[in-house]
Amino acid sequence: MSKRLVTEAGTFALMAAVPLFVGGNAYGMGLLTLVTIYAIALIGLDVTVGYLGQINLGQAAFMALGAYASGLAVTGLGWSMAPALLAAVLVGLIAGAFLALPALRLEGPQFALATLSFASLVVILLNELESVTNGAQGLSLVRPLLFGLKLTPAGFYWTCLGLLALLWMGMRNLLSSHWGRSFEALRDSPIATDAVGVSVYGRKVAAFALGSSLGALAGGLYAFDFQYLQPDGFRYDQMVILLLGVVLGGRKSLWGAFLGAVLIVLLPNLLSSRPVFEAIAAIGFLASLVAAGRRWREEGGLPFQAIAPVVATGLMVLGGFLVQSLEDWRKAVFALILFAVVVGLPEGVMGYVGRTLVRLFGGRRRPLPPPAALDAVLPFQENHGAVPLAVSGLSCRFGGLIALAGLDLEVRSGEIHGLIGPNGSGKSTAINVISGLYPAASGVVRLDGRVLPGGSLTRAARAGIARTFQNLQLFLELTALENIMVALRHVYRLPLPLIMAGLGRREEATARSEALALLTLVGLGDYAGVKAADLPYGTQRFLEIARALACRPRLLILDEPAAGLSSPDIKVLIGIMERIRERRIPVILIEHHMDIVAELCDRVTVLDGGKVIATGTPAEIQNHPDVIRAYLGTIAGERAGGSETGAQPC
Amino acid sequence: MQWMIIGQMAVSGAAMGFVYALVAYGFQMTYATSKSINFGQGELVMVSAFISLSVADMGLPYGVVVPVGLLSGALLGLFVERVAVRFALVQKTEGWILMTIIVGLFAVSAAENIWGKDERPFPTPISREALDIGGGISVTPVELSVALGVILVMVLVEIFRRWTLLGKAVDAVSADRDAAELMGISATNAIAISYALSGAVAALAGILVAPITSVGPTMASALILKAFSVAVVAGLQSGSGVALVGISLGVLESLASFYLGSGWRETPGLVLLILALALKPNGIFGTATIRKV
Numbered sequence: 001m002s003k004r005l006v007t008e009a010g011t012f013a014l015m016a017a018v019p020l021f022v023g024g025n026a027y028g029m030g031l032l033t034l035v036t037i038y039a040i041a042l043i044g045l046d047v048t049v050g051y052l053g054q055i056n057l058g059q060a061a062f063m064a065l066g067a068y069a070s071g072l073a074v075t076g077l078g079w080s081m082a083p084a085l086l087a088a089v090l091v092g093l094i095a096g097a098f099l100a101l102p103a104l105r106l107e108g109p110q111f112a113l114a115t116l117s118f119a120s121l122v123v124i125l126l127n128e129l130e131s132v133t134n135g136a137q138g139l140s141l142v143r144p145l146l147f148g149l150k151l152t153p154a155g156f157y158w159t160c161l162g163l164l165a166l167l168w169m170g171m172r173n174l175l176s177s178h179w180g181r182s183f184e185a186l187r188d189s190p191i192a193t194d195a196v197g198v199s200v201y202g203r204k205v206a207a208f209a210l211g212s213s214l215g216a217l218a219g220g221l222y223a224f225d226f227q228y229l230q231p232d233g234f235r236y237d238q239m240v241i242l243l244l245g246v247v248l249g250g251r252k253s254l255w256g257a258f259l260g261a262v263l264i265v266l267l268p269n270l271l272s273s274r275p276v277f278e279a280i281a282a283i284g285f286l287a288s289l290v291a292a293g294r295r296w297r298e299e300g301g302l303p304f305q306a307i308a309p310v311v312a313t314g315l316m317v318l319g320g321f322l323v324q325s326l327e328d329w330r331k332a333v334f335a336l337i338l339f340a341v342v343v344g345l346p347e348g349v350m351g352y353v354g355r356t357l358v359r360l361f362g363g364r365r366r367p368l369p370p371p372a373a374l375d376a377v378l379p380f381q382e383n384h385g386a387v388p389l390a391v392s393g394l395s396c397r398f399g400g401l402i403a404l405a406g407l408d409l410e411v412r413s414g415e416i417h418g419l420i421g422p423n424g425s426g427k428s429t430a431i432n433v434i435s436g437l438y439p440a441a442s443g444v445v446r447l448d449g450r451v452l453p454g455g456s457l458t459r460a461a462r463a464g465i466a467r468t469f470q471n472l473q474l475f476l477e478l479t480a481l482e483n484i485m486v487a488l489r490h491v492y493r494l495p496l497p498l499i500m501a502g503l504g505r506r507e508e509a510t511a512r513s514e515a516l517a518l519l520t521l522v523g524l525g526d527y528a529g530v531k532a533a534d535l536p537y538g539t540q541r542f543l544e545i546a547r548a549l550a551c552r553p554r555l556l557i558l559d560e561p562a563a564g565l566s567s568p569d570i571k572v573l574i575g576i577m578e579r580i581r582e583r584r585i586p587v588i589l590i591e592h593h594m595d596i597v598a599e600l601c602d603r604v605t606v607l608d609g610g611k612v613i614a615t616g617t618p619a620e621i622q623n624h625p626d627v628i629r630a631y632l633g634t635i636a637g638e639r640a641g642g643s644e645t646g647a648q649p650c
Numbered sequence: 651m652q653w654m655i656i657g658q659m660a661v662s663g664a665a666m667g668f669v670y671a672l673v674a675y676g677f678q679m680t681y682a683t684s685k686s687i688n689f690g691q692g693e694l695v696m697v698s699a700f701i702s703l704s705v706a707d708m709g710l711p712y713g714v715v716v717p718v719g720l721l722s723g724a725l726l727g728l729f730v731e732r733v734a735v736r737f738a739l740v741q742k743t744e745g746w747i748l749m750t751i752i753v754g755l756f757a758v759s760a761a762e763n764i765w766g767k768d769e770r771p772f773p774t775p776i777s778r779e780a781l782d783i784g785g786g787i788s789v790t791p792v793e794l795s796v797a798l799g800v801i802l803v804m805v806l807v808e809i810f811r812r813w814t815l816l817g818k819a820v821d822a823v824s825a826d827r828d829a830a831e832l833m834g835i836s837a838t839n840a841i842a843i844s845y846a847l848s849g850a851v852a853a854l855a856g857i858l859v860a861p862i863t864s865v866g867p868t869m870a871s872a873l874i875l876k877a878f879s880v881a882v883v884a885g886l887q888s889g890s891g892v893a894l895v896g897i898s899l900g901v902l903e904s905l906a907s908f909y910l911g912s913g914w915r916e917t918p919g920l921v922l923l924i925l926a927l928a929l930k931p932n933g934i935f936g937t938a939t940i941r942k943v
Contacts, residue, residue, distance in 0.1 A: 053744075054744075055744055055747040055748065101928070102924065102927040102928040102931065103927055105927075105931040106927065106931050108685070108744050108747075109681070109685075109686065109687050109744075109747065109886075110882055110886075110931070112689070112747050113878045113879075113881070113882050113923075114882065114923070114924075114927050116875070116878065117875065117878065117879060117882075117919075117920050117923045117924065118920075118924070120875055120916060120920060121916075121917070121920040121921075121924070124913065124914070124916055124917060124920070127913060128911070128913045128914060236871070240751060240755060243748065243751075247748060304736070304737050305737065308733070308737075328762070328763055329759055329763060330759070331755050331756070331758060331759035331762075332755075332756050332759035332760055332763075334755065335752050335753070335755040335756035335759065336756065338752050338755075339749070339752050339753075339756075342745065342748060342749060342752065343737065343749075346741075346743075346745065
């Protein structure tokens, strides 16, 4: 058993044992139960705030929806606990998806505003639908039976703790699967995530709905814990408290959510005692002074990040002397603590602890499996007789600028097809339209004879188009191996619930060995465990090619793969291209290095002004008068019939 | 009779709508330069109103109260930028959302302790006597002053942006931060200026609305939600858009509270917001940005 599992099992066993000692203390039991309930809500909130990196101000509303759903199921329909909680989860899932569908098309502040508005709308509805919810008067209920059992306070606590443990394991499984990896990937590069056929939008909506359902479950438990509900209990303040729990505890961490729950339950109690408050303030002040002193010694200056916590905790110490009633200033104290933590420990308490543990004991690294056989990963593509890619009459415009004016292009089976042209001739637009990044104004793209749906990177990728990017779009925080695993869509077949149940390990092992095979193909076998951000530039380009190959493309589009490469790296690139040709994968290659084009390409299409001006073998193209004119311009005197663009040689 | 009531509701609703528009306009200013907004703007409105009230309580005339209020709003805006926004922008995170909420939380607590939790009337020299404007519909000079004040300040800000060097610098940073910095414009200063302006605009909103709603620690919590809605529905780019959406929202909710009951007052804004998100996620007057690779 791993150390992690021992720690987790130990903690839960300890938590479960507590009622045996303090079972008679109703107040203590109440706090403990609340910790488990908040931990569930915070784990759900952390999905959006931590893993998706979006500030979500709606979790309190989902708690409210869950609380009222299960409360009404009990009072109105007479359901018992298990179905009532299930109803809460369903309501959370549905409402979460309902909000996520429009809101997740937004980013940053707009998303936060959308969730905030949803939250206010929920509170208004609960207040105003008096006939159903009893409005502001509140809803009283009696804790229902669980499978025919009447629960004691300790029994209810164990129920909550059991649910928390189950969810904990489920989330752990989910986050260590390809789902967790895609969350990481879509924060680093949403475009590349879409381009490998993993829909950013789909993942976000699913993740948000999941997080919301956890909030609703916590709400259901909350209803059975307090047995009295009021809409105003789930207002803005509650939402701020939840958000603070996640941030204080530490984002992107189950332990962080747990610690956050402990903190938000205990802090108000701790702060109501003056000596405890003064001790916390003094310790915080000293700690931030020490941290600031350290930075002063190391950097010779004091950045905002060092000063702000000192000022905030200093204000708390000062407040301890000046303020008569701490209770009146509770929100301000909360704000100061938060401010100090958010600035001083941006990764939260667990983020800091986790980093320290890794520094002390070193991170774990799983041993690599042997690479899979390449033929299994990247099967040879037989020629079905159909033309892999046929583009006809494709046009695209940006406002008044016509970037593509009726492009026709054909890529034959197993060929490397060069796409060249002066700057601004429409090469990049062409592949951006083919790969679905831009919608076409008119025209048709056929892949293996089937019409490609336009305007969606994800759908084009799922149809079989894989691409690289001129400006690299790697998942910088993931390792080289993980970068490729994100794109191995064909390996991952299990639905989400089964992954949460822990059945995804087999797929994971297959993915690792297949990814390693692809890394070996591009010569990066030794870099598997290195973070993409730490790879040298040339190597990053090769990693992108390997990631595109992981999609098992029917057509591979390479956008200037040699840009910025040193000449030894260019030799490596040519080697990789030869190996791709051996697998008979059709390729469109945009490239400005004419020697590479001449060496690799079977045929070349030349664009100018958004139109094809020539197609043929590299040798034919080199001597084509229109091509020469497009690149070098016309000599005065033979201007007639010249190209309209002021083309420059690349 | 029916139409008269609707007309009357529309007129008094429009006055509030102007205030929503003004606060939303303040969001646009900081969003333009820094892609960030102050989630504690409602608290800023409230604190500025309290400061103005304290100045008025000292017996100083309205002509002093307003400039002091605006100045305090600008200073508070600068404070928010320095304490809660700059650090997060340097790190290129969205930490400012949380940080501005935290500063707002502190402000509420401080205001409760300094000025008390009670709602207090705001003295104004402008008459509250209703004037008949024909058709049985009446409007108070206070309501008129809100509309005039909002229009005046929007015009002034436009003039600042178009015809002063500083305003053009702020505009340049909004258009392209990197290019502006290469031209020797300090983006940090431009963002600070936009926060100061936004704070002053919020303070004006507080001073204008205070005679209608009275002053208290929670006076702006509903107002700010609607300003958020207006900003999102109109899009965070168009100044005339917020005015239009703000006024329509004010009218709509005044009608909603009359026909559905006062508890439903906030719903049109929120429903409008959710509709806008579903149909035009970048706002009615906003423009979608092209994804570039």
